[in-house]
Amino acid sequence: MPLDINQVFAPHVRTMTAASQRMELLAANLANADTPNYKARDIDFRAALQAADQASSVSMAATAPGHIQGAGGGRGRADVFYRVPDQPTLDGNTVDAQKESAAIAETATRYQASLSFLDQRIRGLRMAITGGR
Amino acid sequence: MDLFRIFDIAGSAMSAQSVRLNTTASNLANASSTAGKAEDVYRARNPVFQTVMAREGGDPASEGAAAGVRVVDVVESQLPPVRVYQPGHPEADPDGYVYTTNVNVVDEMVNMISASRTYQNSIEVMNTSKELMLRTLTLGQ
Numbered sequence: 001m002p003l004d005i006n007q008v009f010a011p012h013v014r015t016m017t018a019a020s021q022r023m024e025l026l027a028a029n030l031a032n033a034d035t036p037n038y039k040a041r042d043i044d045f046r047a048a049l050q051a052a053d054q055a056s057s058v059s060m061a062a063t064a065p066g067h068i069q070g071a072g073g074g075r076g077r078a079d080v081f082y083r084v085p086d087q088p089t090l091d092g093n094t095v096d097a098q099k100e101s102a103a104i105a106e107t108a109t110r111y112q113a114s115l116s117f118l119d120q121r122i123r124g125l126r127m128a129i130t131g132g133r
Numbered sequence: 134m135d136l137f138r139i140f141d142i143a144g145s146a147m148s149a150q151s152v153r154l155n156t157t158a159s160n161l162a163n164a165s166s167t168a169g170k171a172e173d174v175y176r177a178r179n180p181v182f183q184t185v186m187a188r189e190g191g192d193p194a195s196e197g198a199a200a201g202v203r204v205v206d207v208v209e210s211q212l213p214p215v216r217v218y219q220p221g222h223p224e225a226d227p228d229g230y231v232y233t234t235n236v237n238v239v240d241e242m243v244n245m246i247s248a249s250r251t252y253q254n255s256i257e258v259m260n261t262s263k264e265l266m267l268r269t270l271t272l273g274q
Contacts, residue, residue, distance in 0.1 A: 016269075020136045023265075027139040027258045028200045031146030033251050034153075035182040035202050097254060108261050115268050122273035 018048035048078035145201030177210040
């Protein structure tokens with residue numbers, strides 16, 4: 001069975017792309033923890049993975065301003081949603097610092113897991129190439 | 134690369150919070166300043182935070198992308214200064230009153246704690262993404 005390098009690496013690369021997108025949004029939420037009327041945003045991880053999947057496959061090119069891209073636009077970015085706050089605040093800010101920290105820890109772990117899998121794959125391939133020497 | 138942008142975002146939060154800490158320090162330092170006239174006395178200052186939407190009107194691919202924070206203004210509190218009867222005070226007006234600042238020390242302490250917590254959170258975010266990037270760089274070694 002021939003080994004398709006793309007098949008080996010692609011799922012992890014997609015996870016890392018989605019995770020880094022989410023990290024960016026979560027960092028912005030924490031940065032705006034004290035900004036009045038800021039609404040916390042997040043992405044659906046599953047949707048982000050699918051968006052990253054579409055971006056890596058062939059998509060239609062939007063060559064004129066009238067061309068419409070579908071949801072997520074096939075540009076590798078998932079749609080961003082606003083969080084539903086647990087409790088109201090006087091200044092209209094919906095950032096929950098604890099939730100954001102937890103989500104950052106979770107996303108970082110996902111990213112690190114993908115890194116570990118990739119690392120093992122690379123080690124395995126290298127072992128196969130060099131014959132363990 | 135998305136992880137690189139986290140440094141800008143967390144950095145903007147850190148600089149905004151340090152402005153806030155600065156105003157808090159200035160308010161606390163002046164908590165017992167006095168003046169002979171109501172309009173001369175020090176008033177508590179507070180920064181106004183605003184979200185910076187990433188690349189306004191720029192690349193549509195970054196639309197919905199994350200945003201930093203900036204200090205748009207530092208405003209003075211409009212609370213009236215406290216009028217204290219101290220006839221022996223060198224700055225007292227003809228009626229024997231001096232004006233002290235409208236700084237509320239408890240408010241300032243709360244501000245200080247909140248600013249330092251958010252600052253710490255930003256550093257945590259920065260450290261996490263730095264670790265992830267460094268690990269990505271050593272991939273396959």
